[in-house]
Amino acid sequence: xxxxxxxxxxxxxxxxxxxxxxxxxxxxxxxxxxxxxxxxxxxxxxxxxxxxxxxxxxxxxxxxxxxxxxxxxxxxxxxxxxxxxxxxxxxxxxxxxxxxxxxxxxxxxxxxxxxxxxxxxxxxxxxxxxxxxxxxxx
Amino acid sequence: xxxxxxxxxxxxxxxxxxxxxxxxxxxxxxxxxxxxxxxxxxxxxxxxxxxxxxxxxxxxxxxxxxxxxxxxxxxxxxxxxxxxxxxxxxxxxxxxxxxxxxxxxxxxxxxxxxxxxxxxxxxxxxxxxxxxxxxxxxxxxxxxxxxxxxxxxxxxxxxxxxxxxxxxxxxxxxxxxxxxxxxxxxxxxxxxxxxxxxxxxxxxxxxxxxxxxxxxx
Numbered sequence: 179x180x181x182x183x184x185x186x187x188x189x190x191x192x193x194x195x196x197x198x199x200x201x202x203x204x205x206x207x208x209x210x211x212x213x214x215x216x217x218x219x220x221x222x223x224x225x226x227x228x229x230x231x232x233x234x235x236x237x238x239x240x241x242x243x244x245x246x247x248x249x250x251x252x253x254x255x256x257x258x259x260x261x262x263x264x265x266x267x268x269x270x271x272x273x274x275x276x277x278x279x280x281x282x283x284x285x286x287x288x289x290x291x292x293x294x295x296x297x298x299x300x301x302x303x304x305x306x307x308x309x310x311x312x313x314x315x316x
Numbered sequence: 317x318x319x320x321x322x323x324x325x326x327x328x329x330x331x332x333x334x335x336x337x338x339x340x341x342x343x344x345x346x347x348x349x350x351x352x353x354x355x356x357x358x359x360x361x362x363x364x365x366x367x368x369x370x371x372x373x374x375x376x377x378x379x380x381x382x383x384x385x386x387x388x389x390x391x392x393x394x395x396x397x398x399x400x401x402x403x404x405x406x407x408x409x410x411x412x413x414x415x416x417x418x419x420x421x422x423x424x425x426x427x428x429x430x431x432x433x434x435x436x437x438x439x440x441x442x443x444x445x446x447x448x449x450x451x452x453x454x455x456x457x458x459x460x461x462x463x464x465x466x467x468x469x470x471x472x473x474x475x476x477x478x479x480x481x482x483x484x485x486x487x488x489x490x491x492x493x494x495x496x497x498x499x500x501x502x503x504x505x506x507x508x509x510x511x512x513x514x515x516x517x518x519x520x521x522x523x524x525x526x527x528x529x530x531x532x533x
Contacts (some may be wrong), residue, residue, distance in 0.1 A: 179342050180335065181454040185388065185447040186347040191356055191375075193440035198360030200432030201425050207365065210372050214356055214401065217379050220395075224452070224464065229456045231463045239472035242400035242464050245391050246473065249398050249525045250484050256403050260410040262475040273414040276426050314385045 184225035192218035205263045205273045209256060216252045220245045333455055341458060345385050352378030363424050365416040369407050376400050386456075388464030 191214055198211025227241020267273045333339075338346070355374035362368050375401040383392035462468070473481060 179345060179386075179455045179458055180333070181451040181456055182448050183342060183349065184382065185347050185451050186444055187353065187382070189443035190353050190440060191379075191442065193436045194353070194356040194360055196439060197432050197436035200435060201429035202360065203423060203426040204365060204416070206407060206414065206416070206430065206530060207360075207368055207424065209410075210368060210407060211360055213372065213399070214359065214375065217376065220391075221379060221382060224383055224386055225389055225456070226461045228386050228458070229454065232457045232460075237472070238476050239469060242388060242391055242469050243473055243477040244470075245388075247395065247480060247484055249394060250488060253398055253403060254488055256406055257495045258491055258498070260406060261495040263410060263412055266500055267414045271516075273416075274423075285406055295317070 181225060181229055184221055188218040188221040188225070191215075191221070203276055205266070205275055206260070208275065209259050209263070212259075213256065215250060216248060220248055223248070300316050341385055345382060348378050348381045348385070352382065361425075362422045364418075365411055365421060365424065366408070366418065369404055369411060372407070373400055373404050376404070383464075386460040386464070387458055388469075389462060390469040391464045392466055510529065 185263075193298040195211045195214030197219060198214060200213060201206050201210055223245045227236075227239060227245075230236040230241070231239065263273055266278065270278065272278075352375055355371045355378060359368050359371040359375055362371065366406040376395060378402070380392045383389070383395060
């Protein structure tokens, strides 16, 4: 197999994950895109390990070992990330990254902004909750 | 150097392997890769949050098949076990616990999605160009014993990578303790600061007071 196939696929997957990280608004969707980027790197590691274990007779299998380590670290990362997102959701009532602007510059009138944002959030969250409950009971 | 010799051998071997006469493994890799890339695109563009998690299952499963085609079977099964089995389930639980809307949510993408698209397409073009230019003539020899069989992976992992392996178990323990501490602390805070607001006023109007406290925050 040409090495270009897995390399190109992993580059495309990485850029897909990059788009998701930059364009998504929900924090959990951003975490999914981070998983995509990590998987692209894993595919690269495996492909180069299979190539080098034959071509250069590299016996360490460093690519596969590092892939296993990456998978374990990704599992730890997703656990911690979800715990943080749930804590933010419990405190703020939203998991939207765009609305967490406490450290943004140029927001002098922060309390009114915050109350406006959460008011509109509560208003928009009401019908969505009701629709969700209706779908759950149906 | 073995690398140079191998490179010379590989370039000699590559002249018999053109892109216009792909092998069966390459065709299978290409088809599964197309499915994987399409599922990844749907994952990052769909408006329904739960569907994004389910398309992520398709992406990760496709990647597991790619690992199998690259003869890395142990990594493939670990991928199925950990990613498809636990990470996606964890993401679905997170979506449920943050009360994600079930149907289409029109504000799933933020306002800077065109800038994000520009950055992603530019980096994809640069990466694909560089990678194709660099590895156009490189050939992976997939014949012979599997490079990533469970025996080979286990032997190399427990002969050469024991110390990082043990350090990784400490990291997993730290992540576990950290997740527990994160979720315990917020619960203690909520019980300590606002017991009257959250649990006091009984069943009637509980939603209204909850909404009021959200507005006050």
